[in-house]
Amino acid sequence: MSKPLLEFSDVKVEYQSASPVEAVGGVSFTLQLGDNVGLVGESGCGKTTVAKSILGLLPSNGNVTAGRIIWDGEDITGYTGDELTDIRWKDIAFIPQSAMNSLDPVYKIRDQIVEAIRAHEKVSKDEARSRAVDLCKLVGIEPKRLNDYPHQLSGGMKQRMVIAMALALNPRLIIADEPTTALDVIVQDRILHQIIELQGDLQFAMIYISHDIAVISETCQLIKVMYAGKIVEHGNIKKILKEPTHPYTMGLKNAFPDIRNPHALISIPGHPPNLNPPPTGCRFAPRCPFVADICSKEEPVLVEVTPEQYAACHFTDQAPELRVNAAKAEAWQKSHIE
Amino acid sequence: MRGFRGYIIVRVLQSIFTVLVIATILFFLFRAAPGDAVDYMIDPTFPPEVKEQVRARFGLDRPVSEQYVKYMWNLLQGDMGISFFSQRPVTREIADRVWNTLILALASFLIAYPLGVFLGAILATKRKTKIDSGGITFSLFFRSAPLFWTGMIFITIFSIKLDLFPYGRMREIGYEADNLFQTYFSLDFLHHLILPAFVAGLYLAALPMLLMRNSVLETLDEDYIELARAKGLKEREVLFRHGVRNAILPIVTAAAVYIGLALGGMAVIEVVFSWPGLGKTIVDAVTAKDYPLAQGAFIILAIMVSVMNLVADLLYGYLDPRITYTKS
Amino acid sequence: MDLIKTIFRAILSDRLAIFGLVVIILFIFAAIFAPYVAPYEPREIIKDTDTGLVAKYKPPSLKYWFGTDNLARDIFSQVVFGSRIALVVGFLSAILVVFVGTNVGLVAGYYGGRTDNFLMRIVDIAYAIPFIPFAVLLVALLQPSIKNLILVMALLMWRAPARVIRSQVLSLSQRPFVKSARVAGASNMRIIYQHIGPNILPFVFLYIPISVGWAIIAEASVSFLGFGDPRVISWGGMLQIAFASGAMRIAWWWTLAPGLAIVLVVISVYFIGRALEPLANPQLLK
Numbered sequence: 001m002s003k004p005l006l007e008f009s010d011v012k013v014e015y016q017s018a019s020p021v022e023a024v025g026g027v028s029f030t031l032q033l034g035d036n037v038g039l040v041g042e043s044g045c046g047k048t049t050v051a052k053s054i055l056g057l058l059p060s061n062g063n064v065t066a067g068r069i070i071w072d073g074e075d076i077t078g079y080t081g082d083e084l085t086d087i088r089w090k091d092i093a094f095i096p097q098s099a100m101n102s103l104d105p106v107y108k109i110r111d112q113i114v115e116a117i118r119a120h121e122k123v124s125k126d127e128a129r130s131r132a133v134d135l136c137k138l139v140g141i142e143p144k145r146l147n148d149y150p151h152q153l154s155g156g157m158k159q160r161m162v163i164a165m166a167l168a169l170n171p172r173l174i175i176a177d178e179p180t181t182a183l184d185v186i187v188q189d190r191i192l193h194q195i196i197e198l199q200g201d202l203q204f205a206m207i208y209i210s211h212d213i214a215v216i217s218e219t220c221q222l223i224k225v226m227y228a229g230k231i232v233e234h235g236n237i238k239k240i241l242k243e244p245t246h247p248y249t250m251g252l253k254n255a256f257p258d259i260r261n262p263h264a265l266i267s268i269p270g271h272p273p274n275l276n277p278p279p280t281g282c283r284f285a286p287r288c289p290f291v292a293d294i295c296s297k298e299e300p301v302l303v304e305v306t307p308e309q310y311a312a313c314h315f316t317d318q319a320p321e322l323r324v325n326a327a328k329a330e331a332w333q334k335s336h337i338e
Numbered sequence: 339m340r341g342f343r344g345y346i347i348v349r350v351l352q353s354i355f356t357v358l359v360i361a362t363i364l365f366f367l368f369r370a371a372p373g374d375a376v377d378y379m380i381d382p383t384f385p386p387e388v389k390e391q392v393r394a395r396f397g398l399d400r401p402v403s404e405q406y407v408k409y410m411w412n413l414l415q416g417d418m419g420i421s422f423f424s425q426r427p428v429t430r431e432i433a434d435r436v437w438n439t440l441i442l443a444l445a446s447f448l449i450a451y452p453l454g455v456f457l458g459a460i461l462a463t464k465r466k467t468k469i470d471s472g473g474i475t476f477s478l479f480f481r482s483a484p485l486f487w488t489g490m491i492f493i494t495i496f497s498i499k500l501d502l503f504p505y506g507r508m509r510e511i512g513y514e515a516d517n518l519f520q521t522y523f524s525l526d527f528l529h530h531l532i533l534p535a536f537v538a539g540l541y542l543a544a545l546p547m548l549l550m551r552n553s554v555l556e557t558l559d560e561d562y563i564e565l566a567r568a569k570g571l572k573e574r575e576v577l578f579r580h581g582v583r584n585a586i587l588p589i590v591t592a593a594a595v596y597i598g599l600a601l602g603g604m605a606v607i608e609v610v611f612s613w614p615g616l617g618k619t620i621v622d623a624v625t626a627k628d629y630p631l632a633q634g635a636f637i638i639l640a641i642m643v644s645v646m647n648l649v650a651d652l653l654y655g656y657l658d659p660r661i662t663y664t665k666s
Numbered sequence: 667m668d669l670i671k672t673i674f675r676a677i678l679s680d681r682l683a684i685f686g687l688v689v690i691i692l693f694i695f696a697a698i699f700a701p702y703v704a705p706y707e708p709r710e711i712i713k714d715t716d717t718g719l720v721a722k723y724k725p726p727s728l729k730y731w732f733g734t735d736n737l738a739r740d741i742f743s744q745v746v747f748g749s750r751i752a753l754v755v756g757f758l759s760a761i762l763v764v765f766v767g768t769n770v771g772l773v774a775g776y777y778g779g780r781t782d783n784f785l786m787r788i789v790d791i792a793y794a795i796p797f798i799p800f801a802v803l804l805v806a807l808l809q810p811s812i813k814n815l816i817l818v819m820a821l822l823m824w825r826a827p828a829r830v831i832r833s834q835v836l837s838l839s840q841r842p843f844v845k846s847a848r849v850a851g852a853s854n855m856r857i858i859y860q861h862i863g864p865n866i867l868p869f870v871f872l873y874i875p876i877s878v879g880w881a882i883i884a885e886a887s888v889s890f891l892g893f894g895d896p897r898v899i900s901w902g903g904m905l906q907i908a909f910a911s912g913a914m915r916i917a918w919w920w921t922l923a924p925g926l927a928i929v930l931v932v933i934s935v936y937f938i939g940r941a942l943e944p945l946a947n948p949q950l951l952k
Contacts, residue, residue, distance in 0.1 A: 055568060057568055096568070098561065103565070104583075105584070105658075106587075119570050119571050356790055367804070475682075479933060481932075483925065483928070483929045484890070486905070487924075490913075494921060602795075602797040603797070606890065610909070617796075620799045621802055621891050624802055624803060624893075636800070
């Protein structure tokens with residue numbers, strides 16, 4: 001096993017508001033070059049927080065309160081913005097949610113890409129401009145659009161421009177936070193395939209954040225399922241989606257249509273727990289159809305279920321039976337679930 | 339830049355139209371006021387025969403439409419009538435005063451705007467601290483104090499009690515200048531300019547400061563600021579190249595409106611400091627019932643306001659590409 | 667109404683706004699009960715009981731809290747009586763200004779197109795007219811009186827709320843709830859006043875304190891220039907006489923008192939206005 005590119009070690013992130021909220025409650029994982037990880041979970045589960053904490057982009061009231069973030073062997077936990085300027089964009093690029101609002105409305109697209117390049121490399125303006133043209137072609141947009149201002153482009157084009165900009169410095173890791181959520185399905189599909197193609201060509205590692213399992217299953221090889229600030233299941237995507245171990249993952253699978261296996265959509269009733277302070281025991285317990293006494297007392301840790309499959313549940317050994325029950329709508333209507 | 343050229347033409351035409359409308363309003367205002375129209379054109383103590391002559395000469399016995407045309411025609415040729423008081427053409431009377439008002443206004447703005455914008459940006463970074471609320475209260479105080487009163491207080495303190503500055507006029511009586519440069523750039527002139535410009539500046543600085551503060555606060559929350567940071571730009575670059583550059587847009591729009599408000603308010607400063615400008619001319623002329631002079635000064639002032647509005651509108655169009663470059 | 671409750675809550679949560687509210691209430695009290703609050707008649711020429719001489723140009727003392735002026739009149743009493751004009755002109759003008767401005771903004775923003783263009787041309791013209799000079803001209807031609815002063819303010823000051831309300835209404839008119847109201851057959855009038863109206867009320871309430879402040883300063887300025895209503899006592903009028911009498915040199919208290927009164931009232935309404943700002947712009951709450 002070569003040295004991991006990115007190492008998250010029991011990281012906790014807290015937001016200070018009226019009372020502190022522990023948005024990320026101890027997350028650990030490693031990432032190798034070339035990995036393509038899908039980070040899935042519902043809104044508020046902490047996936048964006050994880051992404052932003054890597055690059056020090058947390059809002060002013062957010063702080064990493066525990067754990068270590070190690071990039072390429074360097075401990076970057078708690079680095080300030082100015083300390084991270086070398087890593088930002090050059091090593092790790094970030095495509096934010098609704099990237100269409102992320103382009104400055106008063107500068108031309110070309111100037112913004114050139115700015116990104118020249119912030120890290122000593123190249124002439126002309127050279128940066130011709131690189132911008134190449135990048136533009138890479139994402140399939142005609143280069144003359146570089147001369148436009150953001151408001152003159154459609155949403156899909158803006159998104160692709162941001163992707164092009166993210167590739168400008170050949171980063172080793174790209175974090176894409178719901179890059180296609182705000183777009184219509186056709187454009188979504190186009191961009192998804194573009195990303196897959198680009199990754200095949202350029203071999204960067206990717207963390208793809210989404211709440212849409214279908215999209216993740218198309219683009220990624222690895223999956224991490226997050227719930228209430230913790231990773232509850234992770235591993236090989238094909239195996240996990242075929243045979244999920246954690247009840248939450250089973251529930252997620254139910255909520256998405258599968259054309260090969262049509263089923264009535266079942267949603268998970270209830271809502272995620274209040275994280276200030278975080279609950280004891282398994283965080284999914286209040287909504288879990290298979291909850292038992294031990295669940296609210298002891299928090300389950302991630303264990304290897306099969307090679308390439310890890311889940312945090314007390315009943316991983318009963319997974320096969322639970323899977324059968326999870327597929328039934330009645331299982332999710334237990335009286336203790338609100 | 340075709341979009342921009344078209345924008346300029348449209349705005350210029352609109353400004354011209356605005357001034358013409360204002361001239362028209364003045365025309366009907368003086369006609370609608372109670373009393374004999376002739377009394378607004380010549381000294382009412384003149385004998386009736388002269389009044390008849392004037393009536394005929396200015397066509398006051400002609401239908402209103404004809405009078406209006408003549409009035410506008412005269413105006414466009416730069417003829418604004420004769421001042422009652424001095425019996426000289428109005429245009430000659432106000433020629434100098436235009437510069438006086440302009441210089442005072444410019445000096446006040448040069449103090450107020452950069453100061454206000456700079457302080458506003460700083461306050462935004464010091465949000466929720468004592469400096470922030472202190473700065474806001476300070477500027478609100480100056481906005482709540484009538485400009486003329488602040489002038490009077492400053493005169494009392496700095497001119498009368500401390501004897502640091504002269505308390506009125508533009509220069510010492512009996513001053514003789516050899517050329518234009520000496521007229522306006524002498525030390526004496528500057529000495530007289532400082533107090534009124536500073537007082538006006540303090541008052542005017544409040545609005546850009548508050549606006550800039552709000553604008554920077556809002557801008558720093560925008561998504562493109564986050565991406566700028568993610569691109570690895572230094573915080574200083576993020577703040578100025580993306581933050582201030584965007585935050586300044588509403589300040590410029592506000593400047594348009596603001597200059598108009600300020601030019602009108604200058605009148606009061608001119609009176610307090612005996613500064614011979616257009617505003618003071620209007621007040622003195624109206625008090626003395628010298629209506630041609632009042633009317634002429636007013637039109638010139640309105641033109642200045644319109645020009646300033648236009649300039650700021652054009653600046654705004656230049657700074658915000660969303661206005662001039664429409665979606666393709 | 668809910669909105670009234672929200673307004674009060676906004677004011678009461680801001681210390682400065684509470685201060686402002688208290689000050690305004692005090693001034694209203696002084697205005698209403700002026701004859702009882704003021705120790706002397708405002709125009710009374712006071713003979714100093716100790717010396718038997720007329721009490722001209724007396725600095726502030728226990729006898730004359732704000733001192734006396736050139737005609738031996740008590741300045742404190744004048745300030746008290748002057749609050750009547752300030753408050754009446756301030757509030758009446760504000761209501762008129764906000765009423766006109768809001769309606770213009772509603773109509774322009776809702777109907778759009780030609781109506782909007784036309785109305786905005788008028789707003790542009792209003793903005794090109796320098797306020798104080800115009801007020802001076804108008805009042806001089808129509809004769810100085812309180813009525814005419816309020817009229818002048820209403821004639822020009824509506825321009826600011828009109829613009830702001832119009833841009834709000836413009837974006838609101840695109841929202842689905844307006845379209846569905848139209849489809850349901852609601853008349854334009856109904857949509858404007860019953861559907862869009864409530865949504866812009868926060869802005870309307872924001873402009874009332876601002877307009878009161880403007881109106882009071884404008885009235886003071888016009889009176890200071892000598893075009894105020896000579897029959898009433900106003901703070902601006904007091905300052906005019908003070909200026910003309912050379913108070914700056916010999917009676918600083920005469921300049922200070924009426925001006926401070928103006929500052930107090932105006933800053934108080936501004937404080938109240940600031941507390942209402944977040945209602946119109948939720949982003950500022952952050």
